[in-house]
Amino acid sequence: MKQTTLQDIANTLGVSISTVSKALKDYPDIGIKTKALVRELAVTLNYTPNPFAVNLRTKQSKTIGVIIPEFVHYFFSSVIKGIINEAEKKGYLVITLQSNESFELEKRQIELLLNKNVDGVLISLANATATFDHLKTVMERGKPLVMFDKIAKIVNCSKVIINDREAAYNATKHLVDTGCKRIAHFRGPLLPQNSIDRFLGYKKALDDHNIIYDPSLVFICNDMTFDEGKMFAHKLIENHKDVDGVFINTDLVAIGAMTGFKELGLHIPRDISIVGFSNWFMSSAITPSLTTINQPGYKMGKVAFKRLYKELKKQKNNIEIIPKTIELETTLIVRESTKT
Amino acid sequence: MKQTTLQDIANTLGVSISTVSKALKDYPDIGIKTKALVRELAVTLNYTPNPFAVNLRTKQSKTIGVIIPEFVHYFFSSVIKGIINEAEKKGYLVITLQSNESFELEKRQIELLLNKNVDGVLISLANATATFDHLKTVMERGKPLVMFDKIAKIVNCSKVIINDREAAYNATKHLVDTGCKRIAHFRGPLLPQNSIDRFLGYKKALDDHNIIYDPSLVFICNDMTFDEGKMFAHKLIENHKDVDGVFINTDLVAIGAMTGFKELGLHIPRDISIVGFSNWFMSSAITPSLTTINQPGYKMGKVAFKRLYKELKKQKNNIEIIPKTIELETTLIVRESTKT
DNA sequence: CTGAAAGCGCTTACAG
């Protein structure tokens, strides 16, 4: 079934293509009767503009690109949902791509999106990303770029984040406040800003409460998996039987750690208290439920798109874009994995 | 930074646009020296074809659309990952949209994709979908359509599914085999084929093992949530203290149910055995871990895209497309929520 | 071996 074109409508009505085009876009200089006729026929013939032609003329596709490290991930899929829902409201469609935490892949995905001529890009960085030329390319090509969650401070674009340091501080402080004296930390990889910040928040909370920071209580999770959590739980207890609290970079790892501690016969929270980070759905469903920091993924997605949209608008009107960093609220959710 | 066009290369080299275009596409009738010159300059100027122009000429966008009921969902996000990864290999980008289990939204999303002129569509139906004209429209517009997981038998397109009935039969049979006599079922909503099939598999397993089917042991979960599972666990035990096994439509609901049974002081699996469906990640992480049916989401995504790709190829070569239904293997994963 | 020309379907500045 061939799609109806402006040409078809123009021929049937015996008017010009320009007139049809303008009638459909409600230009003020078209006769009211003509408009009515054109519109009626357009509806009858089920006319929709050929987006390929529109793109070529207007030089925009009403499509944005999103790159995240991993799809099968409670937090990131929540963000994606927020982005797509918000984008749809504004008539934008979303192409999603995954970096798999690989720098090479991330570069490639950026290129794919650029070659596709998306109007703008939303990205959460891979753990492996340490240089940022690929992101600068996006901006040099005149495409607005907004980073979310896993950002690079050095890149001069808008960002949507949480205050990881403060949130980690509160998580650790909660352990102190509920009586923990020897507090370990399972941190994320070395590069990402948020795993650095969460570590610094942990350290600061110890300092502020006169607990001596002991590097041997900090473990680096490179893959941030359930299995890593379990493994480090065993390792930790092997060498440090006196540990009574752990602040863990992400809920998934925390749940692995809880499983590990249980395997060792430890009771949570009596023997050891756990605080996670991110508030994954499963954290409320397990036993004992996990105390954690709520990280608003869906909202982050919405806010990130809204910011991108604002920049898209500004660009269209030739208004200079001044990068802005938007910080979202986090809250400590106290559950059963810490003492009362 | 303006993008390089064929025009730019042609001007610099003093040749025609046609020559440049053909040189870059390695047409056999272009001089070998000219080709070399063109290519070199193309690389220097970082030329990439303007996709909008290519789309308009070739009438295809190398983009496909995917509609799923829900993003934040272990199974569906695994499928999406499979689709996107496979599509990328073949040079296709993916636009994802969510129906939110709503028929109205699903229709709208189809329209958005059609108006965007995607080359093909992959869909898993919303629970609320009972009529299929919107899907027929896709095919009438000459766009290949492949359904996965939540399908409609009546629509004449390719499908990628599992054998829900057989899998449910095996799940229920496992309960019987491990000694359960009174087996309940928390089923999905009434419309979707897969919740019907899982119910039928449950029923057949009872029949085959001389257990009388008791409708009062079947509960309908309309939202398929954790909370529903918990609620029906309470309801079930309230009226049927003798139940010793439950087969549950989806892991998420099953985990809710486990929580409910635990609240009632029941021991799993001693007092009651549970089998879920889908093998969500968290099913292996909880205590006790959940016996379930493994449903290969990632693979389903890959296979669905591969099928769509094949149809796209056929269409291009004017070969008739004969719809095909591909069935993927499932396996019973025995864990701690059932007896040995 | 190279290029002029048509055309994909639309938008919009301009003329009348």
Place this chain on the structure above:
DNA sequence: CTGAAAGCGCTTACAG
């Protein structure tokens, strides 16, 4: 109030 014309950047059948 309406329309002719140019042009977005590419592809490809055709001519030479």
